[in-house]
Each structure stands twice: as C-alpha cells, then as structure tokens.
Amino acid sequence: MRRFLALRLAMSAIAVVLAAAFTFALIHLSPTDPVTLALGDGASAEQRRALSEQLGLNRSLAHQFGAWLGGALHGDFGQSIFTHQAVGAELARRLPVTLSLVGGAVLLALAIGLGLGFAAGLRRGSWADRVVTTVVSVGLAVPAFWLALLLSLAFAVKVRLFPVAGYTALTQDPFQWARGLVLPCFALSLYSAAVIARHMRGAVVDVLGSPYVEAVRARGTSRALLVRRYVLKNALATVTPVIGIQVAVLLATSVVMERVFVLPGIGSLLVSAVISSDFPILQGAILVVATLVILVNLLVDVGLGLLDPRVRPQ
Amino acid sequence: MSAAADRAVAPPPEAPASAARARRSRRPSTWRRLRRQPLALAALAGLAALIVVGLLAPVLAPFDPNAPDVLHRLQGPTARHWLGTDELGRDTLSRLLYGARTAMLTSFEAVALALVVGVSCGLLVGYLGGWWDRLAMRATDILQSIPSLIFAFAVIAVVGRGTTPTAIAVAVVFAIVFTRITRGLVLREREQQYVDAARVAALRTPRILFREILPNVLGPVIVEAAIMLGAAILLVAMLGFLGLGLGATTVDWGHMLDDARTYQGVQPFLALPPGLAITFAVLLFNFAGDGLRDAISGRAHEARPRRGARRRLRPHPRAAARGTGLAAGGRGEPATAAAGAAADDALLTVAGLRVEFPGEDGDPVEILSGVDFSLRRGETLGLVGESGSGKSMTALALLGLVPAPGRVTAGAARFGGEDLLALSEAELNRRRGARIATIFQDPIAGFSPLHTVGRQLVEPLQTHRGMSERAATQRVVELLELVGVPDAGRRIRDYPHQFSGGMAQRAMIAMALSCEPQLLIADEPTTALDVTVQAQVLDLLHDLSAQFDMSVLLITHDLGVVAEACDRVLVMYAGQIVEEGEVERVLARPRHPYTSALLAATPRNEAGGGRLPTVPGRVPPAWEWPSGCRFHPRCAHARETCRHGVIPFADGVRCARVHELETAASR
Secondary structure: OHHHHHHHHHHHHHHHHHHHHHHHHHHHHOOOOHHHHHHOOOOOHHHHHHHHHHHOOOOOHHHHHHHHHHHHHOOOOOEOOOOOOEHHHHHHHHHHHHHHHHHHHHHHHHHHHHHHHHHHHHOOOOHHHHHHHHHHHHHHHOOHHHHHHHHHHHHHHHOOOOOOOOOOOOOOOHHHHHHHHHHHHHHHHHHHHHHHHHHHHHHHHHHHOOHHHHHHHHOOOOHHHHHHHHHHHHHHHHHHHHHHHHHHHHHHHHHHHHHHOOOOOHHHHHHHHHHHOOHHHHHHHHHHHHHHHHHHHHHHHHHHHHHOHHHOOO | OOHHHHHHHOOOOOOHHHHHHHHHOOHHHHHHHHHOOHHHHHHHHHHHHHHHHHHOHHHHOOOOOOOOOHHHOOOOOOOOOOOOEOOOOOEHHHHHHHHHHHHHHHHHHHHHHHHHHHHHHHHHHHHHOHHHHHHHHHHHHHHHOOOHHHHHHHHHHHHOOOHHHHHHHHHHHHHHHHHHHHHHHHHHHHOOHHHHHHHHOOOOHHHHHHHHHHHHHHHHHHHHHHHHHHHHHHHHHHHHHOOOOOOOOOOOHHHHHHHHHHOOOOOHHHHHHHHHHHHHHHHHHHHHHHHHHHHHHOOHHHHOOOOOHHHHHOOOHHHHHHOOOOOOOOOOOOOOOOOOOOOOOEEEEEEEEEEEEEOOOOOEEEEEEEEEEEEEOOOEEEEEOOOOOOHHHHHHHHHOOOOOOOEEEEEEEEEOOEEHHHOOHHHHHHHEOOOEEEEOOOOOOOOOOOOOHHHHHOHHHHHHHOOOHHHHHHHHHHHHHHOOOOOHHHHOOOOHHHOOHHHHHHHHHHHHHOOOOOEEEEEOOOOOOOHHHHHHHHHHHHHHHHHOOOEEEEEEOOHHHHHHHOOEEEEEEOOEEEEEEEHHHHHHOOOOHHHHHHHHOOOOOOOOOOOOOOOOOOOOOHHHOOOOOOOHHHOOOOOHHHHOOOOOOEOOEOOOOHHHHHHHHHO
16 A cells, blocks of 8 residues: 555656646747736837846746746746736635635535435435436536526625625634635535536446345345445445546636635636736646646545555555 | 357357447437437427527527617616616627527537547547557546646637637647547447457558447447537636636627626626526536437436336235235236145245336336246256346346336245245345345356455344354354365455455355355356356355255256256246256256257267357347247247247146147157
C-alpha cells in the first residue's frame, strides 16, 4: 500500500507539471501580446522592451516556463499585468472561499446523491424509485445558476433567511459563514447530486442482479446483511470514480455560483482574467484548479484501492 | 449460457463478414424498441420542434429581438409582450426564440466538430493501440484534470469571444470525451471476429477502421452525442451567463439570465423564460439520448420496470395456494407427476411448477410450463437440456430466487413436509443455505469481489447455526481441507480474484456443505472449469453426497456429466420435462427424439476429426414456443399429429409418436 501511495503521488506530481505546461503553452499560443495589452498601442519601443524584459518575454519559452514553474512552487505566480498585484497572494486570499463553497457542495452532493440513488436502486420499480428517477432527470437539466437565481429570489430577497450576496470568513464569524454558504452550496450541489444518484441507482441495480448476490441469497443471508455488507460496498466501489469527476465539475461550476452570490473566489478572478486577458492570473488560477482536481483524483484512487482489492498493487 | 452447449447445437459458424453485417442489422429492432418508448419519442419530437423554432425564429418572433423600447421596460407578461420585456424594453418572447436559434446552432456546431475530431482520434488510437494508445490516454488524463468550463475559459482567452470561438471551446472539451469513448468501443470491437477476419483478408487499415469498425461503434457514440448536445447547451449558457459568451448582438439564453440576475429585484419574472427554456432543451436531449441508449442496447425493458415487479420476492400468494395440491397443473393440462415414485422416500416433489415473465409487448410469457418431478433421498438427479430450456429457472424457482420481473404463477414443491413455493422470504431464508444449498456455474463470480473468501464462507454457519466468527472460521478451514483446498488457513484471507476456477468451486462446495444440507442444487457446477478439473469436481461431489447423505439436483447441458455423476435424469426442453428415467436406460435407449438428438450431439473420444454433430436449429425463445409438441419444428420424426393439441407426459416421456417410433426401432 505504501508503494502504491508513493507511485500515485509521483504520478500526480507529474500530472500537475504537465497540466501547468499545457496551460502555459496554450496561453502563449494566443495571438494577443501581453505587452501591447498592458501598455496600449501608444507605447514607445523603449517602454515595450523594458516591460518585455521585466516579464521575461525575451527569453526562450522553455526558460520562461521553467522560471514560472519554479516560482509557482514557492507560491510566486508573478504579477497581474494590470493591477501589478502578486497573483500568489490573490489566489491565497480567494482559495478559502472556493474551498468552502465546493467542499460544502461536495458533502451535500454525496449525501443527497448516494442516499437517493441507494434507496431508489433497492426499490427498483416502486413509486419512490420513479419519483427519484424523475427528480434526477430534472436535476440533470436545470442549470445550476438559474436554480441559484430562483433560490436567492425566494429565500434571500422575498424571505430574508439568507444573505443575497457576499462571503463572511469562517475565522470572522462561523455562523454568518455557514449562513452565506447554504444557498450557493445547495444550488451548486444539485446537478452533481443528480449524477451521483443516477449512477448509484444503476450500480445498486447491477449489483442486485449479479451472480454473487444470487449466491448470497441462496445461502440464506438476511436481506439486511446482504444490503449492508455486499450491496453498499460493491455499489460504492462502482460510483467512486464518478464522485471524483463530479468534484471537478463542482469546482468548475462554482465559478457561476460565485457570480450569482458575489463570492470572491477563484472563479470570479478567472472570469475577470479571461475578459481582460490577464495571463499571469489566468495561468495561476488554472494551475490551482488543476492541482485541486488532481489531488481529488489521487484521493479517489486511494479510496478505490481501499475498497477494491483488485486495484490494489500486489 | 454454456459455451459447450451452444457449440453443440449452434448452426455452423458464420462467415466473419456476415457476422459484421448481422451486428449492423440490429437497426430494425432498435427502431422497434424505440417506438415503444413514448417518452423518448416525445423528446425526439420536441427536439425537432425546437430545431424548427430555431430555424424559423426570424419568422416566428413578433419583434426584433434587439429593438429597444424604453417606454415598456421591465414589464411582466402583457397582451403585447406575452413574456414581458427586459431592461431595454426588448421583447422577451422574441429573444427567447432567437436564443433557441443560437443554442441549437452553437451546440450542434460544437458537437459536430467534437464528433469528427474525437471519433477519428478514438478510432485511430484504439486501433493502433500500444504506445499511441498509452500516450493519447495520458494526454487526455492531463487535459481532463482541467474541468471543462475552465478549459473553455482558456480556449476563449486564446481565440477570443463570439459564436465560433465558443463552439470551438466547447468542441475541444467534448472531443476529448468522444476520443475516450470511441477508443474504449474500438478496443472492444477489435477483439471481435470480424476485425480479425478483415485483417486476415489484408484489408487496408483505413478501410477496416471506417468500413468495418465505425458502423459498429456509431450507435453508442450517437447516444453520447445526444447527451453532449444537452451538456453543450448548459455549457454555452454558463459562458453566456458569465459574460464570456457570444457578443452583444447575438441573443443567448445564458446572457438573458445574467440580465435577469441584474434586474431580479425589479422584475423577478425575467428569470423564468430563459431558465425554463434551458432546462426544457437539456431535458429533451437527455430523454432522447436515454431512449436511444436503451433502444440500442436492448435495455428498454429493463429501464422501465413494470408494475408488479416488486412481487418477485415471493410467488403470488393465490397462485401458490392454487398450487399446493399435487394435482394442480392449471391451464388445462393435467399434472402428471413425472416420477410415479412420489413415494415415501421422496425428499423433494415438484408439481405443476409454472414461471412467467412479462414479454416485450406486455403479455406474460411462460418459461416453465408445468414442471413435475421428484427427487429421492440420497439420489443424484440430473436435469439436462440446452441453454434456454428452463433448467436453471427450475432451480431458482425452488429457491424463491426467480429474478424480477418474473414470478412463479403455479405449482408446489414439497420438501420435508412443507411447500417451498408457499414460504415467505424470511422462512425461505432459514432453509436456503441450511437445508438446501446451492452451487453455481461461475464460482469466482459467485463471490463478492470486495470481500475475502473466508468472510463469505463463514456466513451460512453464522446465519444458520449462530456460530461465532472464530468457530465458524475453524469449521470452514476443516471443510476446505476436506474438499481439497491446500493451505486453507491462509487462503481464507484471499480475495476471489486470487482463486482459480477449480479452487473457487471447491470453496463454494465447502460452503454449501457447511450446514449439512439435505439437498444440494448444483447448477452447471463444472461448466466454467477446465476439462481436467471438471472430473475432479464431479468426483468430489459424488463422494461428498454419499458422505453427507445429501440428495443432489445436478443441472447440466452435458450428458457426459450425467453419465458420470447421476442416478436418474430428467430431460428438459422449452420449459417442459420431455423424458425421465434411469441414467443407463436413457443413455442406452433414449425414447424422446430430443434426447436422441442430444446424445448424438455429445462429443465422444472417438478417433477422426469429423464435424461435431449438432441438433439442428436452437431452442426458440419462450414467446415463440410452438403449439403441439414444442420440439416438433426441430424433430426429424415430426408428423401432423405433433403440431397440435397438448402432448401429455405419460409413462416417462412426452412424445406423441413414442410408441410408433419404438415399434419401428425394434423391428
């Protein structure tokens, strides 16, 4: 198990570097010239050369990438082209917001999705199953940000249960922090909850139809034990990779949620960076998101290894 | 079911090329299945309507979607503006219609692009395999570590904003998914015979890829494309909502929602039309995709279980009650207790057992039509027949394990003074594994892959005998040693995938024996095993049945197994017992033409490599069982009398012409 962990960790590190290289390459493919962007068309050749030098643009691409990655490892992601603020500090300020939002949504999606899917799969064909299946179909189609709009209209504007917008740091006021996250987390989680429920239901149905469940029933094991010991574990092992993918989806969709509820997370930073072509911010933010996704995949792999002996290294 | 049985009776192997064609000709039944799914059909119709609306938006829209009207800003629905107006007084209905046009155009553009790129890449890497494949998969892994929306950001940052850049951004994201899906399908298809045949025929790679493989992977890919179209609409809407969308003059639903967000305090109604439109469009694509998927994979039936499926756990109480009498056959045919020896020494007596499944068109299809037999104490009774004859279903019915949505509709199974078919699930549970044990065809698949073998083996002892984990483990180790599993103390900590088939079947047998059952049901216990191991397992079963004083119901397709292991044999065809008798007699002088045909098709160790004789044709599916003698379409001796009426089971055989044929044979 230790070797397996070390191997997976090394692979993840490589994945982060490659993801960084990819983002870097993509952005440098852009026809937009950051120097022109920053200085406008009227800048003199002198000014342009000075800025080029300052940004390191006169060096080779490989050198630039090396320098950037080396800095990134120390938390130095360069400076914003426009505000000249350190990208690293900005990311660090915004990361807790994104993590709170996505973390809460992941927990909700797991609780709702696994619960509903499990219950529906065990009672296939019942009215409860049909209700869950219908809710799931709708959940897969409702755009998260529209749901967020409606929820905020209902529970923040009309009934003032929750704040309309804004983020309170956990360290500042835990209650306000939680209160502000209820609506965004719930709205964000719905789609992933639907996906997870759908897969969980399918997995439970498949497991119930498997030869080993027939064998378990044929040896007189009670249904309660069958469900608790065999169905739950086997279905969870099937759904675990889906959970990993959904965490990535939640990370991405959190961008939209940040816009609806005006949360100062990584997503809103990304959007403004895309609009203004602020490449250092773009690179840094994408790398942070990619690293989070790769970390989640690592966790999923380890979790799967714990669940399923067949994927454990011998 | 069993490969060997299928080989024995299958028609001569098809030419590979025609096999490929046969796979393609699934289409007609795909359409038939699709036609039976009203929801999917409605979704397809809705999509067609949505596309027409998009195309005709300029004609249908009552106003110019971009024409401001400052006097009528932020109105709710009025007679003039059915869905109200936005912050510039623009007509929401018109914007909604034009938005449909944008949504359809961008998502189709994106998915079409992704399809072309993704499917080509997938075909290529899947077919080339090796390093190409590994490299491409690692690359997609990396690309997929950047979530799709963020990826789209990066693409938009590079290529700029507008309809085509948005489509490109979405297409790049989806192309990766299509590559993976296609590649997975190609890897599966590569193993198919027809690809080998094409390679042997020295067809050129592109030809194999596009003419042979592509048609076969297209079905699943199209399904995925339908779902992706829905996802594309969501993604485009998100980009529009974030202000990264299509630009000022193009109307898109996401941007409309962003406006609604800004003015939600003044005119909350603004949020409704575009949100509903997106939800509705995505729903349509999802339902259409799901319907297509079910139709292509033939799972339409599974996807929407019928009412009454829940009744599977227990036979219908009334039916069970009806079946308690020995003579209760139902459906006009008198029950004819196969074993006239329903005598005192009978351990199990089955009478008039009927099992039904709902057919594709909703009418019930009977797959067991009045099965009667009895099993004596200490006897090993063979139940033999081709795949689809109902052997395994008979066993499952006895155990109360008929899979949903099938159910037992009539019959009785007397076992130790009670009717198994009338017992509740809880009562059955106390007998299963305790007094009736079962072993199955594929022993490895019969163990949960995530639990150690030991954990599963101790279960009957804990459940039925209330033994502690420790005592049960000790007993299981003894039993494993008894059935010949070496190093049993260590092996119980192994997982099923670490067992060979033969060892796993020995472990299954050890578990079956653990509560010392009176009856062991062995469903094709040797079929999945190597030939050399088969004989060992049969010998083991034989010795143990004597040692533990067990009766065995041995289900097999192989008369060789019957000859080796059984005392008496039942021959089953199309849901009925057609012959019954002592093994020596049946093998030496079969009376039913089906038994003769099976015997003739049993390979013997004779010299010479002539073609294996087969029973011509195959068991028809239950809904096509003919009237009269069910074997008559395949029978060389069939006459007009065989085609009609009910052929009774009399004197150990179910054949209208048995006496004629026997007289002719003895002459």
